[in-house]
Amino acid sequence: MADEEGASPRELILEACRRNNTSLLEETLAELAASAIKAGKKPAEYIAATLNKAADGVGNGCLHLAATYGSYEVLDILLDQEGLEIDEIDRMEKDTPLHKAVRYVNSLDKSEWASAGHPIVDILLDAGCDPRIRNKAKLKPVELVDPRNTELRSMLQKGEYAMTAAGDVVEEEDDEGPTGSASDSD
The missing domain is CATH 1.25.40 (Serine Threonine Protein Phosphatase 5, Tetratricopeptide repeat)
Known part of the structure; x- marks a missing residue:
C-alpha cells in the first residue's frame, strides 16, 4: 500500500x-x-x-x-x-464512543430516536462499552440523554447495572480463587 x-x-x-x-x-x-x-x-x-x-x-x-x-x-x-x-477517550471532551452515540441520538428528531439512534447506543452497550465512564465535564453518557428520551435513559441505566453486577460477580470469583489455591497448597 x-x-x-x-x-x-x-x-x-x-x-x-x-x-x-x-x-x-x-x-x-x-x-x-x-x-x-x-x-x-x-x-x-x-x-x-x-x-x-x-x-x-x-x-x-x-x-x-x-x-x-x-x-x-x-x-x-x-x-x-x-x-x-472500545472505550477510547477523545482529546477534546474526554468522551467515549458511548458519549458520542448519546449526543448523536440527541441530535435526531424525536421520531427518529428509536429507529436510528437507539440501535447505535445498543450495539455499543452489547459490545461491552462502559456506560459508567465520565467525560471531562464529569458526566456519564446517561447524564447527557435528552430528558424526554426515557427509553434511552433506561437502556444506559440497564447497561450500568449490568456492568456493575458483572464486576460484583468477578470480585466474588476472585475472592474464591485464593481460597481454592490455598486449599490446593494444603
Whole structure:
C-alpha cells in the first residue's frame, strides 16, 4: 500500500466511519490484512493496532466518528475486530464512543430516536462499552440523554447495572480463587 497514491489506511477508515461506507471499510481492512501477511505480521493484531491508532485531528477514533455520525453498519464491522479498544477517550471532551452515540441520538428528531439512534447506543452497550465512564465535564453518557428520551435513559441505566453486577460477580470469583489455591497448597 506504500506505493499507492491517495489516502492512507487511517484516512480511509475514518472516512468510512463518517459516511457509513461498509465497502470502503471492508476493502481497507482486507488491504491491511494482506499487508500484515506480506510483512509476516498477524493480520488481526495489525488491523487492531491500525484501528486503535486511527484518529482525526481532535482525537476522535474510528468508533467515536461512527457513533457521532450514526454509522451503524460500520460500527457493526468495527466491533467485530479482535483487539479493538472500545472505550477510547477523545482529546477534546474526554468522551467515549458511548458519549458520542448519546449526543448523536440527541441530535435526531424525536421520531427518529428509536429507529436510528437507539440501535447505535445498543450495539455499543452489547459490545461491552462502559456506560459508567465520565467525560471531562464529569458526566456519564446517561447524564447527557435528552430528558424526554426515557427509553434511552433506561437502556444506559440497564447497561450500568449490568456492568456493575458483572464486576460484583468477578470480585466474588476472585475472592474464591485464593481460597481454592490455598486449599490446593494444603
